[in-house]
Amino acid sequence: MSAACHPRLRRDAGFSIVELVVSVAILGVLASVAMPVIETSITREKEYQLRIALRDIRNAIDAYKQATASGVISLGQVPSGYPPSLTELSGGVPTVATPVQQLYFLRSIPRDPFYPDQTTPALATWGLRSYESPPDSPAPGTDVFDVYSTSTQVGLNGVPYSQW
Numbered sequence: 001m002s003a004a005c006h007p008r009l010r011r012d013a014g015f016s017i018v019e020l021v022v023s024v025a026i027l028g029v030l031a032s033v034a035m036p037v038i039e040t041s042i043t044r045e046k047e048y049q050l051r052i053a054l055r056d057i058r059n060a061i062d063a064y065k066q067a068t069a070s071g072v073i074s075l076g077q078v079p080s081g082y083p084p085s086l087t088e089l090s091g092g093v094p095t096v097a098t099p100v101q102q103l104y105f106l107r108s109i110p111r112d113p114f115y116p117d118q119t120t121p122a123l124a125t126w127g128l129r130s131y132e133s134p135p136d137s138p139a140p141g142t143d144v145f146d147v148y149s150t151s152t153q154v155g156l157n158g159v160p161y162s163q164w
Contacts, residue, residue, distance in 0.1 A: 040156070046113040047155055053110035054164060057126070057147050060089045060105035071096060073103055080131040082143040086123050114151035114161055126150070127162065 092102030130141025
């Protein structure tokens, strides 16, 4: 009797359609469980990057204010002592004692990780709040007192990113 004619040998040669359908169903369930976990971990990483970026920029703004208050750099045309734009934080500001010497507060302006358009320059991804604007309705002005995310999304902690 040949192997092709023997019913038991033919059945053991491969998987049945039922076995394949069950295997695909199990893989689908596993993938559907894994996707939310992956999405949450990506969101957490972006939130971590947002916290770091906000901290770095805010520390640089505070250092700029301290430098103007102590007379290391001149106030210029902004009487509040805060930088007129984010560019001064990374572009350098001349010191009062030695005008050819530049004082830098950041190496580069970090990007808002939740800004949707990756081709936009990092400077343009942040919302700016001037010293004169109230905290509940931040608006740009002649200086940069604070920065915030322009994202309309809500964080995993329930607080909108724009309020971080």
